[in-house]
Amino acid sequence: MSDDQAPEPEESLFEAPPMGEQERMVEAILFATAEPISLRDLAARMPHGSDPAEALVHLRKRYEGRGVNLCKIGDAWAMRTATDLGFLMQRETVETRKLSRAAIETLAIIAYHQPVTRAEIEEIRGVSVSRGTVDQLLEMEWIRFGRRKMTPGRPVTFVVTQGFLDHFGLENARDLPGLKELRAAGLLENRPPPGAGLPGPDEEPEEESTEGQSELFED
């Protein structure tokens, strides 16, 4: 990142471009790529002293209600066509690989329960997760490894990616449909079976998973 700025400091030490210009720059950069671009990358590409965050606020307003919209995806930004115009775009439609029911459910469980371990996914689905399923979701870059859980064995966890958010038009994992209701109904808890696991007082799993999520939803 830092090395890219090398040629610019000479001019940019003096003054950042006016906000109107910055807005144009952000617009041009976002139009040029299909992938979402993070605020940090925007800043790195714009002249020193620019404030892409503010430029994005203006730009988003400008594209409100247009055929193309400015979308926030995680902490990145991208231009996407308005969803009501999809019918015009048959020719651009990409056939996505058909996901199996197991893969779809696994994906949903990861999205709603993240960070979640393989054992927890199996507990919810009542069957073991097949090798290919996780592999496929990793390959599609819809899930990735999250932090290890601080429980015995320190198992790896899975979380969803920016690519997942982008694909499903979500600004944030908080915007998952029905998330609040599910949480209110206690259905995102990882309740251990009574008596069976006998989790010691120091490794209460449901404590952790709620913690993980509340942490996720604070920012």
Add this chain to the structure above:
Amino acid sequence: MSDDQAPEPEESLFEAPPMGEQERMVEAILFATAEPISLRDLAARMPHGSDPAEALVHLRKRYEGRGVNLCKIGDAWAMRTATDLGFLMQRETVETRKLSRAAIETLAIIAYHQPVTRAEIEEIRGVSVSRGTVDQLLEMEWIRFGRRKMTPGRPVTFVVTQGFLDHFGLENARDLPGLKELRAAGLLENRPPPGAGLPGPDEEPEEESTEGQSELFED
């Protein structure tokens, strides 16, 4: 989406969508298509009775002076980055190549075993590590020098960088899955023959790496 379309053709025989809508449609189509698109193709994709020529006039005006402009190329239309902003696009020309197998293996060993010396890497890979490989990884800023080892000769060690973690979407090198987890995820095709046995407790790779790393991540 698809069910919303059904009633529309009926109406559209009578009346084209309002011009504002047509402008949105042209905007979305031009944005999403890979090639410049002719007036005739536009008309063919829009609801019956639409007037893309007029919509283009409005759209062109709307994009005047913006970061992206509507351009006529031959008898087709396309959105193009404003010519004065071309300098922002230089980063788009980055050519990506797959990292060589030797480099990936070296990188993997550093990630799993850090801090690790060159001799240790060679021991694990079973072949010598070429200077070019390490140099390349250093240059990419995916690895850096760690502390010297307190063994004879005080060899330098290698560790992975924040840039590495960012690229691979890891919060922490400790979150890399261990061997058992790799196998569970189907990433290890080969199962050891019965009798070859699992790695003994003293050479459990993930255990080992965490130990080495905890030191690294304390400071």
Add this chain to the structure above:
Amino acid sequence: MAETPFEEDTISVTERLAAEALIIDVDGFEGPLDLLLTLSRTQKVDLRKISVLALARQYLAFVDRAKALRLELAADYLVMAAWLAFLKSRLLLPPDPTEEGPSGEELAAHLAFQLERLQAMRDAAARLMGRDRLGRDFFARGQTHEVTRTRKIEYTATLLDLMQGYARIRTRDEFRPFVMDRDSVFTMEQALDRMRGLIGFAGDWTDISSYLPEGWEMDPVRRRSATAATFAASLELVKEGHLEIRQSETFAPIQLRKKDTPS
């Protein structure tokens, strides 16, 4: 819930047909929990108000019928059947205060929770997949910008590459019956270093064995490694024009001599 002991006889024809369809289709289920969820739908009540006792009966009846039809049920279906039979007895008998562990009601509540949670995740998955999706309902920029003015090569690798690379190395280790003993390996680089220091003195034809490093001649393993490395190093030096090499016949001693006019 008024359960009659004859409930299996009183089920209607349609219910019987539905149950048989379930049996024929048992491969279509993803395990006992999935089957229980399907069975629970026949109760036509909110999952929160489900009768676990009735469900246990349904499931056990299902397993009995599968046995009658001589269908092979996977082990986990039978494990679930055994557990549900246990649960059923707990629910029916008055609680024994001396018995330890969770009560039948607690176990039933947990099963109901599991079913409700699985159903909730299925609904969530369906809603997720029903959302407007990139590449189907909304689209990214089709014409990405390409300029060929500055070219920078950037090497990339995915996490999968990395993990597979590591897995490759580690599995190779697992297969290796012994660990390479570095102490007994004399590398060609080492041999070259040694030879370069010695050839200055080799005016006359000398047997190659005299160039072996000290202490490497006795142990056969070490001698083999040292011989191979020394021989390879000799060839390298011949190629560089520092050395001449000869062998009078097959298996005869190999002899070395300094070349007088090194280029």
